[in-house]
Amino acid sequence: MSQHEVSKVTILFSGDSGDGIQLTGSEFSHTAALYGNDLSTFPDFPAEIRAPQGTVAGVSGFKLNFGSEAIYTPGGSVDVLVVMNAAALKKNLSDLKEDGFIIANSAGFDKRNLKLAGYPDDSDVLSELRESHRVLDLDVTKLTREALKDSSLGTKDRDRSKNMFVLGFLYWIYGRSLDRTTQFLETKFAKKPEIASANITVLKAGYHYGETIEASLPRYIVKPAKLEAGTYRNISGNQGLAIGLIAAAEKSNLPLFYGSYPITPASDILHELSRHKNFGVKTFQAEDEIAAVTSAIGASFGGNLGVTASSGPGIALKTEAIGLAIMLELPLVIVNVQRGGPSTGLPTKTEQADLLQAVYGRNGEAPMPVIAAHSPSDTFSTAIEACKIAIEHMTPVMVLSDGYIANGSEPWKFPNAKDLPTINPPKAKLDGGEYLPYQRDEKLVRSWAVPGEAGGEHRVGGLEKEENTGNVSYDPENHERMVKIRAEKVQRIANSFTPLEMEEGETSGDILVLGWGSTFGAIKVAVRELRGDGVHVSHLHLRHVSPFPNDLEELLKSFKRVLIPEINNGQLVKLIRDQYLIDAKSLCKIQGLPFRSSEIKAAVMEEVRILTQMQES
Amino acid sequence: MSQHEVSKVTILFSGDSGDGIQLTGSEFSHTAALYGNDLSTFPDFPAEIRAPQGTVAGVSGFKLNFGSEAIYTPGGSVDVLVVMNAAALKKNLSDLKEDGFIIANSAGFDKRNLKLAGYPDDSDVLSELRESHRVLDLDVTKLTREALKDSSLGTKDRDRSKNMFVLGFLYWIYGRSLDRTTQFLETKFAKKPEIASANITVLKAGYHYGETIEASLPRYIVKPAKLEAGTYRNISGNQGLAIGLIAAAEKSNLPLFYGSYPITPASDILHELSRHKNFGVKTFQAEDEIAAVTSAIGASFGGNLGVTASSGPGIALKTEAIGLAIMLELPLVIVNVQRGGPSTGLPTKTEQADLLQAVYGRNGEAPMPVIAAHSPSDTFSTAIEACKIAIEHMTPVMVLSDGYIANGSEPWKFPNAKDLPTINPPKAKLDGGEYLPYQRDEKLVRSWAVPGEAGGEHRVGGLEKEENTGNVSYDPENHERMVKIRAEKVQRIANSFTPLEMEEGETSGDILVLGWGSTFGAIKVAVRELRGDGVHVSHLHLRHVSPFPNDLEELLKSFKRVLIPEINNGQLVKLIRDQYLIDAKSLCKIQGLPFRSSEIKAAVMEEVRILTQMQES
Amino acid sequence: MSEENITLTPKDFATDQDVRWCPGCGDYSILKQVQTIMPELDVPKEDIVFISGIGCSSRFPYYMNTYGMHSIHGRATSVASGLKLANPNTSVWVVTGDGDGLSIGGNHLIHLLRRNLDVNILLFNNEIYGLTKGQYSPTSPVGQVTKSSPMGAIDHPFNPLALALGADATFIARTADRDPLHQREMLLRSHKHKGSSFLEIYQNCNVFNDGAFEVMTDKKGRPFTTLYLEHGKPLVFANGEKGIILDGLKPKVVNLGADYSESDLWIHDEHDQTKAYILTRMFEDPQDGLPRPFGVLYSEERPLYEDLLEGQLVSAKAIKGEGNLDALIAGSNTWDVK
Amino acid sequence: MSEENITLTPKDFATDQDVRWCPGCGDYSILKQVQTIMPELDVPKEDIVFISGIGCSSRFPYYMNTYGMHSIHGRATSVASGLKLANPNTSVWVVTGDGDGLSIGGNHLIHLLRRNLDVNILLFNNEIYGLTKGQYSPTSPVGQVTKSSPMGAIDHPFNPLALALGADATFIARTADRDPLHQREMLLRSHKHKGSSFLEIYQNCNVFNDGAFEVMTDKKGRPFTTLYLEHGKPLVFANGEKGIILDGLKPKVVNLGADYSESDLWIHDEHDQTKAYILTRMFEDPQDGLPRPFGVLYSEERPLYEDLLEGQLVSAKAIKGEGNLDALIAGSNTWDVK
Numbered sequence A, B: 001m002s003q004h005e006v007s008k009v010t011i012l013f014s015g016d017s018g019d020g021i022q023l024t025g026s027e028f029s030h031t032a033a034l035y036g037n038d039l040s041t042f043p044d045f046p047a048e049i050r051a052p053q054g055t056v057a058g059v060s061g062f063k064l065n066f067g068s069e070a071i072y073t074p075g076g077s078v079d080v081l082v083v084m085n086a087a088a089l090k091k092n093l094s095d096l097k098e099d100g101f102i103i104a105n106s107a108g109f110d111k112r113n114l115k116l117a118g119y120p121d122d123s124d125v126l127s128e129l130r131e132s133h134r135v136l137d138l139d140v141t142k143l144t145r146e147a148l149k150d151s152s153l154g155t156k157d158r159d160r161s162k163n164m165f166v167l168g169f170l171y172w173i174y175g176r177s178l179d180r181t182t183q184f185l186e187t188k189f190a191k192k193p194e195i196a197s198a199n200i201t202v203l204k205a206g207y208h209y210g211e212t213i214e215a216s217l218p219r220y221i222v223k224p225a226k227l228e229a230g231t232y233r234n235i236s237g238n239q240g241l242a243i244g245l246i247a248a249a250e251k252s253n254l255p256l257f258y259g260s261y262p263i264t265p266a267s268d269i270l271h272e273l274s275r276h277k278n279f280g281v282k283t284f285q286a287e288d289e290i291a292a293v294t295s296a297i298g299a300s301f302g303g304n305l306g307v308t309a310s311s312g313p314g315i316a317l318k319t320e321a322i323g324l325a326i327m328l329e330l331p332l333v334i335v336n337v338q339r340g341g342p343s344t345g346l347p348t349k350t351e352q353a354d355l356l357q358a359v360y361g362r363n364g365e366a367p368m369p370v371i372a373a374h375s376p377s378d379t380f381s382t383a384i385e386a387c388k389i390a391i392e393h394m395t396p397v398m399v400l401s402d403g404y405i406a407n408g409s410e411p412w413k414f415p416n417a418k419d420l421p422t423i424n425p426p427k428a429k430l431d432g433g434e435y436l437p438y439q440r441d442e443k444l445v446r447s448w449a450v451p452g453e454a455g456g457e458h459r460v461g462g463l464e465k466e467e468n469t470g471n472v473s474y475d476p477e478n479h480e481r482m483v484k485i486r487a488e489k490v491q492r493i494a495n496s497f498t499p500l501e502m503e504e505g506e507t508s509g510d511i512l513v514l515g516w517g518s519t520f521g522a523i524k525v526a527v528r529e530l531r532g533d534g535v536h537v538s539h540l541h542l543r544h545v546s547p548f549p550n551d552l553e554e555l556l557k558s559f560k561r562v563l564i565p566e567i568n569n570g571q572l573v574k575l576i577r578d579q580y581l582i583d584a585k586s587l588c589k590i591q592g593l594p595f596r597s598s599e600i601k602a603a604v605m606e607e608v609r610i611l612t613q614m615q616e617s
Numbered sequence C, D: 001m002s003e004e005n006i007t008l009t010p011k012d013f014a015t016d017q018d019v020r021w022c023p024g025c026g027d028y029s030i031l032k033q034v035q036t037i038m039p040e041l042d043v044p045k046e047d048i049v050f051i052s053g054i055g056c057s058s059r060f061p062y063y064m065n066t067y068g069m070h071s072i073h074g075r076a077t078s079v080a081s082g083l084k085l086a087n088p089n090t091s092v093w094v095v096t097g098d099g100d101g102l103s104i105g106g107n108h109l110i111h112l113l114r115r116n117l118d119v120n121i122l123l124f125n126n127e128i129y130g131l132t133k134g135q136y137s138p139t140s141p142v143g144q145v146t147k148s149s150p151m152g153a154i155d156h157p158f159n160p161l162a163l164a165l166g167a168d169a170t171f172i173a174r175t176a177d178r179d180p181l182h183q184r185e186m187l188l189r190s191h192k193h194k195g196s197s198f199l200e201i202y203q204n205c206n207v208f209n210d211g212a213f214e215v216m217t218d219k220k221g222r223p224f225t226t227l228y229l230e231h232g233k234p235l236v237f238a239n240g241e242k243g244i245i246l247d248g249l250k251p252k253v254v255n256l257g258a259d260y261s262e263s264d265l266w267i268h269d270e271h272d273q274t275k276a277y278i279l280t281r282m283f284e285d286p287q288d289g290l291p292r293p294f295g296v297l298y299s300e301e302r303p304l305y306e307d308l309l310e311g312q313l314v315s316a317k318a319i320k321g322e323g324n325l326d327a328l329i330a331g332s333n334t335w336d337v338k
């Protein structure tokens, strides 16, 4: 028996949708977090609600990356692949590292399962696999049934706890305590003690099975990470966003109105918010996305913080109304949890391909700030900043998240409510003088009078308006002035940004990897590792994609080459090239999947090669 | 009495909406065209349906530029300003050239009219004006009544012909025959001979009035232009577009289906098309823009040529469905007759601010060809080319026009139907083998099977599809491949473009003015005149704004400076800078109005100055 | 506040903006009546909001010296929904046209009606698209020649009140621009109804569809073509000469006098949905001699959407306690790193 | 072609794609019945087109070996309108859900119904958003707890058939997934109806809304909670024990036998719109003991939109002659330059 110490491990739990994969993964994560590891997780659901059992389409996955060092992604290639059936193997084998390790439920490799997975039904897949990989196969179904031979539960219920066997076994491999999961099971099945005890029995059986067959297996030690001291929780991107919105509402003293129409992968924000009515949160499930955004505009006109969220197709439907909000100069936050496109595309997959739509996708000159979250926990402060900008600058703001961030999760050292930024709505001073709805302050922000406030009566609308008064105006010069003012107003938001900070490396040098959004973790890991290898590369990650920070230009021009990895066909790169006329290079991946750090490393090394060549010639 | 020969003249007819301004202008234009002048016209309607009489908001205008040389715009500053009332003067005086000439109906300058126009009601506006301008005031109302003193018509009907007095007077000034207008009046009022004769009487009276007061007035001679020989007609942009669509339908042997929802300034296309049902044109006034575009998609799926049109807000609503059409790879033409934005903006004014929306305004990677018409008559061939690309490349195509092109008109030497390009739909060969809807030819175009064709049964949809088969596919590599294929397919359309031709000047040199769309005329005139003055400047006008022509890069890089005038806040310039990394300069005008060539000349001269400075230092 | 309001007059509800409808447009009369009833609502001016979409009619808010929004085409109803939920204290008036409300905005309208927010919807029905200069609308009759239907419209029109009833509206009524007194009554009834009020106002577009309602609005024909409904009163028209009875499920015109007296007639019951349905259908077929009904066809009390939502907020607070932000941020599962 | 068709079987209408609904989903039964009736339509396979929006139900076209389009959310009806106008020879079937057809797609639906194109609309009503994993829909009852309504839905639901009738639909009918024979009959009736057929199909979503129609679809309760309508037949239910009479305008349940015989009962008349209205309203209030009607509630002949359009094309050609492109291009006003 060997005990290796490793700094991080990626496990992929996979099996049929009904196998309890998500629960297994999240329990392992919680236990790892409690132990002190840093980690990052990502679920991978099948596109169908309940795809046919045993098929590749029906495979559910949960990826977990945990370590004794800082963890930024759910991991690239997998160290340990858990497969509950043949389909799970079929789907995920290519993801396994060359020296990776497979734990297989042999009961999931019978003729029926092999056939459903598309293997010849007389093949001995696991034995063949053994030639190239380390495989541990155990008949989880049988072992579970044995562990429960004294239970009074029916076979169906017994079999349902087989995921606990695997979990217990993995706890043994990584030397983890069963306490947290035991407690969890006791709480979860408080009303069904028999089921609780069966699950706990199986969990223990899995652990003990490890001890029993110990001799043949490597065990890994993954020490606690040196995390900043404090209190942590686990958080997913959609959760972080939802509670960030509630926090912003509290901090601005405005009731939150959330107008939304369900769409994958944004719906969970609606679900989460609708559970917090005790914060005065009003969720309105509208008849479509147009009603969702226009009801939010109506709510903002009524003095609430109007928010709406959707994904690609739904955002497309909202564009006309966003133009109205730009004209009205009312606070409005639009969240786009991006997914694979175009059109309905790959609704359950991730992508970053709505950036240009966010920046340019409206009729007329309609500038709007766009800010992007870069990880599950980062959504919280992104949501707050978006609301702060929307309210304090009286403008719609687009927040970009994506399926990867939304469904992924990570530990989060959460802040105290009192330390969150305050938000000050520019309320109109209605002191008896005439209220001019389009008079502006030095930031070019107009003031906000709300129905119910005497003396603030005024009319707004989508037609061009006269400066200051807001009356309808067809005057040519006024129009040009107003277009420029609206643009300048958005531009001036950049004056309040904190100075850019490098994620990794110096502020000048050979190569800059510039990212935005969910590529964060993969870039960070790649650049760290390359720097470890002595490569002169830095990492800068943009939260503000429109307007760009004022100090971006100087930074960009301090590098010989700029590489921009994106989960699209090259979008930020267009904005950068246009604005700064630098020959930034694009690294694209358009597979509905996040980058692996190895892919980014390879692209950086290619830049290194080009640079060397240039310098030599 | 002096007789000057001039090469071109700009007249602005203006007065109350009820004054018959549009008719006066178009009659003068027809007469000028028959005489052999080249010309260009532009109406300027009030934003309201019937704005209150006598007010500035209620002023209707008709601008006409005609000459003995080629005419490319309705003109910049005005040589002759005709004002039927004080409001018309108030609105248009700033448009008059310094040495311009005013013809005023003094009856429109009474106290009431002065007040409505916002002048002090005791001011003698016309006398004051005389100090700075040449003014001819005549009491048109009185003169008309006198001319008709023997008519049996009532006062109201008599007064209605006062525009003919002005027209007759102008015919005298420019030495034109009354024949065409006399005939026109006889036909128009065939059933009301009294009205016809009254109008003709007044027309003649106006002409004779000119002769009578001759001594004090300059007369101008504008000789016929050296136009290409052939048969001409007058055409507006919306008309040209509509008949271009019908022509494309005929040339492709596909019935035209036009799904549309009314919106200014695109509605006239619907009106025009609905009058040509004898061509088998099906117009469908849908319940909204989404139904308009999706019905057109349904029609294309059914084997018709599906077309839809709208303006800014309506185009915004169509974006989701356009994404679907991109996925389906079906022919679809979307026309955007741009107007002032954002939001409802300036609905009756012109703008070019939807370019970036056209190119980038969709969720996901959703490339689509975008082509722009540059003048009223150019819409005809633009529409045909758009349909040809849509059909032969199985793709939606966006056509950009704008309010200026749509409502403007010019003489057009129209082609023979037989000389128009043929259009070949890539019909599926259903020869009994399996039909693969997403199999492609060398242009990456798929073939088209239509309901009713046996053996072609297949399913399409907005989800990502497997290469060749078109079945739903969530496969990561397939998605990347399909995104790249769709992009490359659009890119390859550029291979069929005819080589770029300069509008003016050499293919290399100091300064290139690069335009697109309705800036054409103003740029052309400016560059011609500058070249006449010896400035090294050329003019290139882009019809294909996405994808760019293959030979564009070389051309751009052959100039020291590139100037891009646009009626927006700088949009093409972003695409050019991004793609070619050249420091192209933007010249913006955002007033709901077209450029004047003088504005472009000034900007070019500034570039000349910068160049000289650079060369000196 | 409402004390001050008592001294307000219709003029206080006019803005300084020039009214820009065509001379003679029916919209003027509606504007006047709306301004006239405003002081009678007993609602502080600052609590009144007018929301419109796009169309000639939708210019309305610019002329009302209250809070107002001229939004985008078809979306007045959904904007109003958000506003009412955000600020339930406001008196929300939606002004929309037959194009704005029934063509592009049809969906938001029917959803607002089923949800029953307390919003007053004024549908200016001129059976034409005015602002875009004269195309047929979803209420234009078959055969109407317009710019977009040179050979006559072929679209079977909506019956707006039947549609609203089908969408479970709790208040449907009809009035006309040329009948200021009735208009005022209907406006006040709309205001008083707790729930979504759907008031169809026949409005003459004298430029693109002049005389569309001539038969129903001109002085001479009117008594014979129109029927004024009053709750609890018999259905009498034609200056008291004719009445309507229900023959099974079919309404029938009878002459009052010899054979029929008022007591034989159908007595209007605003709360009877089936009767309301029959009234909405006295519409399509002028040959049968049935007049077109004006007044409140149907009204019903149903819980308000905003009250139900508010109720959930209150009970959520009662159950879980007022939201605690720190507790929310921490969630139920934390651990400490030292 | 139709000769060949005679030999077709339901299997010929199945594609090679794996059907991916949840095991047990009501959609399977509907797919089966639709495939079963296809050979009976006497329409060549290549003339049949299925158009859907987005939702579980909207996956339908992928499983039909005909022409088909899985379009975008809510727009199946408008895509189908364009298709039918472009290619009137096709038999067009729209498959939509309660979210797709009544929430985001409500407007296109009511406009299609009023225009009366000959399209068959199958609304799979499972009173839930299935594909997005369980939010309430516009047909979910008040109080329903779902992911987006943890405290219960507060939205008063649509009555889909009442809404369709309010939109002047010419054919409205109801059936259920668990009743294959009735389903087949209704599918065939939908097909036969010349005009827009609106068929509501109760469909069980066993994952997110299991048992929503239990009372109406389970074997034991069904006779008492459902009423099967047949034109010209009395309204009898409860295994022949009960019937419905019209008491004035109100439907009332009576026991057959002592006091009432079948001849006293309301006789179903598909063509009576007012009666149809009353039938659509036998819906909201289960306490009154009224069963919910299945079958064709209403049908009416009205000119088809596509025929009217075609008629205009024909008469335009008759009046102006077949379009001449050269003449069109030249217009009416030309001049020569030499």
Ligand SMILES: Cc1ncc(C[n+]2csc(CCOP(=O)(O)OP(=O)(O)O)c2C)c(N)n1
Pocket (backbone or CB within 6 Å): B261, B262, B263, B264, B289, B313, B314, B317, B344, C054, C055, C056, C057, C058, C072, C073, C096, C097, C098, C099, C100, C101, C124, C126, C128, C129, C130, C131, C132, C137
């Ligand atoms: C998204 C969008 N589509 C179309 C238009 C153009 N448009 C403005 S008003 C209108 C219809 C007006 O008709 P109606 O609602 O009946 O109002 P009316 O002018 O008759 O009062 C249309 C089609 C628009 N402004 N926005």
Ligand SMILES: Cc1ncc(C[n+]2csc(CCOP(=O)(O)OP(=O)(O)O)c2C)c(N)n1
Pocket (backbone or CB within 6 Å): A261, A262, A263, A264, A289, A313, A314, A317, A344, D054, D055, D056, D057, D058, D073, D096, D097, D098, D099, D100, D101, D124, D126, D128, D129, D130, D131, D132, D137
């Ligand atoms: C524009 C747009 N908005 C939202 C969605 C997400 N979405 C897909 S299906 C659906 C609702 C499905 O409900 P229903 O129509 O009842 O179909 P079911 O799944 O219940 O059969 C929603 C909201 C989408 N795909 N596109």
Ligand code: SF4
Pocket (backbone or CB within 6 Å): B049, B050, C020, C021, C022, C024, C025, C026, C027, C056, C057, C126, C130, C131, C204, C205, C206, C207, C208
């Ligand atoms: S166009 Fe018609 S509806 Fe519009 S303002 Fe003029 S008269 Fe009124």
Ligand code: SF4
Pocket (backbone or CB within 6 Å): A049, A050, D020, D021, D022, D024, D025, D026, D027, D056, D057, D126, D130, D131, D204, D205, D206, D207, D208
């Ligand atoms: S989620 Fe419901 S409706 Fe969708 S496939 Fe599953 S059972 Fe059927």
Ligand SMILES: [Mg+2]
Pocket (backbone or CB within 6 Å): C055, C097, C098, C099, C124, C125, C126, C127, C128, C129, C130, C137
């Ligand atoms: Mg109207």
Ligand SMILES: [Mg+2]
Pocket (backbone or CB within 6 Å): D055, D097, D098, D099, D124, D125, D126, D127, D128, D129, D130, D137
């Ligand atoms: Mg559903």
